[in-house]
Amino acid sequence: MHPTLLLICSGIEAGFKSYLNHDGLTLDELRNDYGHDLQKLQAEVLRRSTPAIAKIAEEVTAGINLVNDHYMNKRFNYREIGSATYPKPGLMCRWIGTHLAEIKPLVLPDA
Numbered sequence: 001m002h003p004t005l006l007l008i009c010s011g012i013e014a015g016f017k018s019y020l021n022h023d024g025l026t027l028d029e030l031r032n033d034y035g036h037d038l039q040k041l042q043a044e045v046l047r048r049s050t051p052a053i054a055k056i057a058e059e060v061t062a063g064i065n066l067v068n069d070h071y072m073n074k075r076f077n078y079r080e081i082g083s084a085t086y087p088k089p090g091l092m093c094r095w096i097g098t099h100l101a102e103i104k105p106l107v108l109p110d111a
Helices: 003-022 027-034 038-048 051-058 061-072 089-107
Strands: none
Touching: 003 027, 003 038, 003 061, 003 089, 027 038, 038 051, 038 061, 061 089
């Protein structure tokens, strides 16, 4: 089990879905068409976003590519026998921390 990676992925998913919901996708569309697929969500964010948001979303591509299958298949929730390669949670946490200040004015212009 990898609770830190589970929480990081859940946070990224929530951020992408929040952006897409604000941009007009319904909750049913997000649930039914995208589910927990971080790569699919990221692609849609990149397609719909401004260059400033796209730049931020693109920087986590390598991490998303490593964790997406594991996250979608609930491998961070339950123990599995075998080996797997994951990004270090600290690297993804630093990415989020680095970009929070950049993301906030794009999401909350009056902040």
